Amino acid sequence: MANWLDATVIENKHWHANLFSLKLKTPAFDFTAGQFVRLAMETPEGRKQRAYSLVNSPGEAEQEFLISTVADGILSPLLQQLQMGDKLQLSQPATGFFTLDEVPEGDNLWLLSSGTGIGPYISMLGTRNLWQRFEHIVIVHSVRTIADLVYRQYIEQKQAQYPGMLHYQPIVTREAHTGALSKRLPELISNGELQQACQQKIDTRSQVMICGNPAMITDTKVQLESMGLTKNLRRTPGNITVEQYWK
Ligand SMILES: Cc1cc2nc3c(=O)[nH]c(=O)nc-3n(C[C@H](O)[C@H](O)[C@H](O)COP(=O)(O)OP(=O)(O)OC[C@H]3O[C@@H](n4cnc5c(N)ncnc54)[C@H](O)[C@@H]3O)c2cc1C
Numbered sequence: 001m002a003n004w005l006d007a008t009v010i011e012n013k014h015w016h017a018n019l020f021s022l023k024l025k026t027p028a029f030d031f032t033a034g035q036f037v038r039l040a041m042e043t044p045e046g047r048k049q050r051a052y053s054l055v056n057s058p059g060e061a062e063q064e065f066l067i068s069t070v071a072d073g074i075l076s077p078l079l080q081q082l083q084m085g086d087k088l089q090l091s092q093p094a095t096g097f098f099t100l101d102e103v104p105e106g107d108n109l110w111l112l113s114s115g116t117g118i119g120p121y122i123s124m125l126g127t128r129n130l131w132q133r134f135e136h137i138v139i140v141h142s143v144r145t146i147a148d149l150v151y152r153q154y155i156e157q158k159q160a161q162y163p164g165m166l167h168y169q170p171i172v173t174r175e176a177h178t179g180a181l182s183k184r185l186p187e188l189i190s191n192g193e194l195q196q197a198c199q200q201k202i203d204t205r206s207q208v209m210i211c212g213n214p215a216m217i218t219d220t221k222v223q224l225e226s227m228g229l230t231k232n233l234r235r236t237p238g239n240i241t242v243e244q245y246w247k
Pocket of ligand 1: 036050051052053054065066067068069070072073074075076077096116119243244245246247
């Protein structure tokens with residue numbers, strides 16, 4: 001049974017019309033980067049709760065979430081409208097296995113995301129564990145428009161803090177953007193464009209985390225499996241660790 005903490009909105013940053021970062025003040029709690037909690041509010045259809053990944057790193061005083069507004073969704077449009085001082089509830093404990101503790105050793109770590117799926121990686125960037133375990137880390141963020149490329153300044157700060165360890169590769173599918181690739185992730189891996197742009201290999205000594213929309217995850221997994229990588233399970237460790245946001 002989940003317990004619930006009272007949360008107060010301290011900031012609702014709108015990146016664009018349907019993408020926002022919600023910052024909440026709550027009593028302190030522990031979690032591992034990559035985990036999620038549920039946010040709950042009263043809605044016209046009664047009390048509703050949905051899962052959201054924590055974007056902030058453990059030990060920080062404020063909790064942050066990157067959320068896209070789903071047209072016709074029940075909770076996300078209401079979360080989008082929240083303003084400073086508004087109240088909601090947040091579930092305890094934080095849960096989920098999309099964490100670095102679940103990822104075996106590897107020559108490099110690929111953090112593949114689409115849309116809001118970059119959130120858990122932003123949380124991981126603020127943990128020592130990530131930098132101690134992997135020498136080469138690649139964050140790939142696949143989005144439709146340039147305005148979807150969020151948290152870039154924070155990623156650049158981390159690149160400066162850990163020189164040569166972190167490569168950031170945007171993919172923008174519906175607009176041209178300098179430095180960004182434009183094809184779908186599975187195709188970019190299959191033709192080697194992604195690996196070439198990032199100057200890193202993907203092979204059976206790589207670890208790959210994938211987070212975001214279900215079609216991207218399925219197709220990317222199929223591509224990686226065709227290259228010999230296997231799904232990472234506790235009883236049979238492999239290379240591919242996945243978090244799917246919806247079906
Ligand atoms: C472990 C986990 C972590 C998650 N973390 C995040 C997160 O950090 N940020 C975030 O924005 N969402 C996240 N989600 C999705 C989130 O829980 C909700 O499903 C989403 O906000 C829609 O809720 P809703 O009540 O507005 O829509 P609903 O009324 O519940 O759903 C409407 C429909 O939209 C589909 N859907 C859900 N999410 C999306 C989406 N992003 N784009 C298109 N269709 C969608 C659902 O499958 C459903 O069919 C996560 C889900 C899981 C399982």
